[in-house]
Amino acid sequence: MVTRPKDQAEGLSALIRQAGGDPLEIPALEIRDLADLAPFFAVADRLDSFDFAIFVSRNAVRRTLALISVRRGGRPWPAHLRLATVGSGSREELAVRGFLRVIAPTGQSDSEALLALPEFSGVAGKRIVIFRGEGGRKFLGETLAARGALVEHAACYRRAPPAAGGARLAAAWEGGGVDAVMVSSGEGLANLLQMLGGEGLQRLAGAALFVPHPRVAREASRQGLERVIVAGPGDAEMAAALVAYFSGASYN
DSSP states (O other), X not given: OBOSOGGXXXXXXXXXXXXXXXXXXXXXOEEEOOSOOHXXXXXXXXXXXOSEEEEOSHHHHHHHHHHHHHHTTTOOOOTTXXXXXXXXXXXXXXXXXXXXXXXXXXXXXSHHHHHTSGGGTSOTTOEEEEEXXXXXXXXXXXXXXXXXXXXXXXEEEEEEOXXXXXXXXXXXXXXXXXXXXXXXXXXXXXHHXXXXXXXXXXXXXXXXXXXXXXXXXXXXXXXXXXXXXXXXXXXXXXXXXXXXXXXXXXXX
C-alpha cells in the first residue's frame, strides 16, 4: 500500500510493479490549495530581498514555482538567491525546472542534515525564506533564527485528511491483501489510523511498515507498531527496502 498523495505515488508504484509487487495506491494525505494566498504573495513580492530560499518538500517546489512564475510575470529568478532543500526528491524537482545549483544534504534527508551543512553554519544577518505547507515542523526556522538569520515562512499549500478512501482500506484488509504499507510522515500515519478506524493498529501491526525517516519510525513505535523499516526518502530506496525485506535479506 502506497499512501503518498495522489500525484506523488506513481514513481514508487512503477518500481513495485517492476519488482513483481502489486501496488495499492490509497493516499493518507491530500495536498490542497490555500484559501488565502495573500500572505504567500506578500513574501514572494520581496523575493529579491532574500539571500536563501529553502524548499521543504516536492510540493513546496511545485506550488511555489508555479505561483511565483505567474506573480513575477516572466521575470527571471533572482540570480543572487541561493536555493536549498532538505531532500533528494525536492532537489530533483528543482533540477527538472532548471535549478541545478541547489544546496542539499547527500545522505540523510531532513532539516537536521541541511542545518549541518557549512552553508548554514554562519547565517547571522542573512535573510532566509522557507517555502512549505501550512503549519508543519518549526525546527528548521527556529534553528536558523537562533543562529542569527532573519527567517520568514511562506506557506503555499495545505495538507488535509483524504475525503475518501476508508472503504477501499477496509476492503483491502478484509481481502487479506496488504503485506506492506509505506507511510511518508507522522501526519500521514495518524490519518491512516483514523481512516482504518478502531481496528487500525491491529491491522497495521499485521503488515510491515516502511517509512522514510527515523523520526517517523519513532512515532510508529510510540503507537505500538513493531515491524517498522526505515528505508530512506527516495523511490529507489523504498523499493530496494521492499525487495530486501520480502527476499528475506537482512535490512537495517
